[in-house]
Amino acid sequence: MKDENLRKIVRKKYSKIAKEESSCCGVQSTCECGDTPEAKSKKIGYTEEELSSIPKGANMGLGCGNPVALASLKEGEVVLDLGSGGGFDAFLAAKRVGEHGKVIGVDMTPEMLEKARANAKKGKFKNVEFRLGEIENLPVADNSVDIIISNCVINLSPDKERVFNEAHRVLRDGGRVMISDIVLLEKLPDFLKNSVEALTGCVAGAMLKDDYIGTIKKAGFKDISTVSESVYPIGSLISDPKVKSAIRKYKISREQVRNYAKKVVSIKLSGIK
């Protein structure tokens, strides 16, 4: 798939999700249907207190979760959230860094930003700001950010190398990235990889774990460590119509699809500039 197409598909898909106000079944391949965004977030590791402190609608249940990154934030820090969506993590971060800190969310989907803005108003946040922008071309000054957080977004980028180069550029020396993302332990077969549904559900755009870490290293980050790693709850992959038809077409067993699904992991990484 051409990069340009990929970007357009991702933008379109997420603008639709923003309008529908629900992620469930919007992102079929990763979504445990029936779970509300709140239930899903609790499974990922956000606390009840965190979830209740945020305007309703900000949590769209689209992320793979990054409570660890949020826990590391200190008063007064400047935080950049790549792919801020409805603003959920940005608002949690804003509470942590307090009035002397600031949080900037960048997202390329206008409809998502519209939501985030409405949520910011509802929550009366003074230290959060959202920008329509692209994570491959960050509208942020060099050496100006203390910490970059990103929750299940970078895998959607067709140019991850550039995303990490940009992240490195905008961080101050000693600044850190704390990202959660989807990576693969093994290559997926094309029928899964090319499925657009799978892509926007974080799967097909995902890189091999070692390559992903290699890309971060190449961008210049030090002390890269895996904070945690777990198999992504991808149970409904098998009910994706495109996957279903591929199963018939290529005569693959459901068991095989399940095994592939185990190669998709949610990973939390940190690194220092």
Next chain:
Amino acid sequence: MKRRLLEILACPMCKHHPLELKVFDEKQEIEEGVLMCEGCGRWYPIIETIPHMLPDDLREEIEDKDFLKKWKKELPKRVLAKGKPFNLEE
């Protein structure tokens, strides 16, 4: 957009910083305005408080030109005539 958060804003294309701000409408926040880059001559609209900081290939020519027309009286001549990626004269 809040003025306080302007300081770390940079041009997404040439990375120039700081950007020049012109405000058209301000309430608690800057509702509408424009951010201009001295480095490369690009301009970025602020619409309904959100700075639109997209790279050229994701911008919409028609929408951008509509914005220029809407604020024609307020916008500096150089943006209207030579602003990148879109302007009203070239």
